[in-house]
Amino acid sequence: MRRLLFAIAAAAIALPAGAQSGSGWVRHQGDGGFSLELPVSWADESNDRARLIREVRRLAGDEPQVAALMDNLLAVRETNIAVKMIAFDLAPSSLRNGFATNLNVVTERTALPLALWRHEALKQLAKAHFVVQPIWWRMVKLPAGKAVRLQYRARFNVGGNRLVTAMTQYALVKRGAAVILTYTTLPKLAKAYRARFERSARSLRF
Numbered sequence: 001m002r003r004l005l006f007a008i009a010a011a012a013i014a015l016p017a018g019a020q021s022g023s024g025w026v027r028h029q030g031d032g033g034f035s036l037e038l039p040v041s042w043a044d045e046s047n048d049r050a051r052l053i054r055e056v057r058r059l060a061g062d063e064p065q066v067a068a069l070m071d072n073l074l075a076v077r078e079t080n081i082a083v084k085m086i087a088f089d090l091a092p093s094s095l096r097n098g099f100a101t102n103l104n105v106v107t108e109r110t111a112l113p114l115a116l117w118r119h120e121a122l123k124q125l126a127k128a129h130f131v132v133q134p135i136w137w138r139m140v141k142l143p144a145g146k147a148v149r150l151q152y153r154a155r156f157n158v159g160g161n162r163l164v165t166a167m168t169q170y171a172l173v174k175r176g177a178a179v180i181l182t183y184t185t186l187p188k189l190a191k192a193y194r195a196r197f198e199r200s201a202r203s204l205r206f
Helices: 002-006 049-060 064-079 114-127 187-202
Strands: 025-029 035-039 042-044 083-089 102-109 131-142 145-158 161-174 177-185
Touching (some): 025 042, 035 187, 114 161, 145 187, 161 187
Antiparallel strands (some): 083 102
């Protein structure tokens, strides 16, 4: 459950090999038998890490904190096998705010049905020091199955500066595992990204 709380995520820009594009969206294959769509400005770490790092350096420009944050997020993938995808939105409209809107997908083994998993997740989030109350949740139906959507703000210290983010998570229980999609952006951008996050989550396929 702690993986759910601490996975923030990343990706964005080039069409990865084998991806199918259409209407400005690209399908990305995750590690673990799933795929989902993201806007074309996003790139995922597993398909083109070298180019992603170059783009981060170029687009971050005079924002060294952005580059440092990306490095930290990319390092998560190397040390945590539960992280199955990390993707950043590298569009200038994302990076000019000193933060890159991002996605991570995490899986964790569970014997709990979704309703009980949701109950435990809400308890853990309520106790987490970085979570800003309130936590909003709703049961939703995705094409991939029944899911819980969690929305809240989270507060972190990055390079000595306080960073407040807006988190949107979708979680499903499939084949004995919870699959958690975490979309992270800045509070002032949350409304602009809301429909894109929902469309991406609805594109999840196993």
